[in-house]
Amino acid sequence: MNLDAWRERSPMFEEMSDEHFAFLASLAEEREVPGGATLFRVNTPADRFYLVLEGTVALKIAGPSKPPMTIQTVGEGALLGLSWHLPPYRWQWTAETREPCRFAEFDANEVLAACETDSDFDNAMLRIIAREAGRRLHNVRIQLLDLYGRE
Amino acid sequence: MVVAPLITDTVTEPMMLRPFEVTAVTQETHDTWTLDLKVADGGDDLRFRPGQFTMMYVFGVGEVPISIAGNPSHPETLVHTVRAVGAVTNAICALRPGTVIGIRGPYGSSWPVVAATGRDIIIVAGGIGLAPVRPAIYHVLEHRESYGSVSIVYGSRTPSDLLYIDEIHDWKSRFDLNVQITVDRGDGTWMGDVGVVTPLLNRLSFDANHAAAILCGPEIMMRVIAKELARRGMPTADVSVSLERNVKCGVGFCGHCQIGASFICKDGPVVAYDDVADRLGMEEL
């Protein structure tokens, strides 16, 4: 898939070499999903990940005897799915599309196989995951500050 | 290029308190009210530029700085949106139509909506910060053809803390506006975004070298957004922020609001991000 436009828009790919980016893009499959669909469920095998090209996805988790609650939404330019590269290789959340969405979908086994044969590519992928995880952690910390409450 | 005209302010007597009558009160959220006021001394309407504030004086209680939240081309109604956080703001939020209070102003600098004519406009507000930018939004929408793309990003604590909900729906229904809303915590019915405002910038298209950003909200939010805009290639000289700290006299006499050589009440509240970048989000400026 041609994902060149996303290289600039998404901070994630900033550090990736052109060669690795082109290779990653070559593994992407375009996928359209209607609104209200479950992309993956918490605690099931994390065998793929996505770059969100259009639309919004809600990350949900259900507390004991509580209905599922949206913790965060991710939209255009976000990497959806971090659990595929690290044990226990299971989703931490349930992901549900909020509206019709378009994704670049990656088969985790295919990407992991490439990571095994090319340690530089593996490094680049780990950096992307670390970056996205760091970004989410930072955002959650800001969310916890209750910024818009009484300062 | 069409230059968007704008009324200039006319404070002739900076310390003069004028009587204003409350004509309407709207509850926005559990702790925030919008008041419409009209001049009660038979004098001129209070003309202002977007981003300016007045000093609102509740007789016998005290005086506080509050941004003007109304439409600059309708100065016949002075509009303020106030969150009840302490003695004076609680008293303001308890006012009912017919009551008369004292107003001084308008004071302070303004959002550079005229200088930004012809540019893409990015407005990012958090919490009560939507009130001080609303006059800028009115101006831009009234002169919509004078600007490039216009985006409004607004973050709030919960869906029930969102201000101006009917207007937000109107803005969202326009094709010439990109409106993105997020809340820190959703509820069972909220189908919008959940999370901080920063990732929503990914959804905006703008020409980084020909844009102007207007940021108003918690200082940490403004700092994070300014950095993200810089990452997208926008010169931070084109980013304006509003500082809302420590204003007492409002006219540069008392020194309460001084930062370095500047006074928030006179040189601000709207300042260039570059001028305060290293101090934004610090405990005390």
Ligand SMILES: Cc1cc2nc3c(=O)[nH]c(=O)nc-3n(C[C@H](O)[C@H](O)[C@H](O)COP(=O)(O)OP(=O)(O)OC[C@H]3O[C@@H](n4cnc5c(N)ncnc54)[C@H](O)[C@@H]3O)c2cc1C
């Ligand atoms: C230029 C400017 C424009 C402003 N515009 C608006 C506006 O449009 N709407 C609005 O509701 N408020 C606005 N404010 C904030 C408002 O002036 C304060 O909330 C008010 O002065 C508090 O006075 P009080 O007597 O009610 O509370 P106080 O008894 O003085 O304070 C009560 C509590 O509120 C907190 N507080 C005080 N000042 C602020 C502040 N600036 N922001 C958040 N919390 C504060 C205090 O830390 C304290 O915990 C503005 C401030 C400035 C400087």
Ligand code: FES
């Ligand atoms: S508030 Fe008195 S100098 Fe600014």
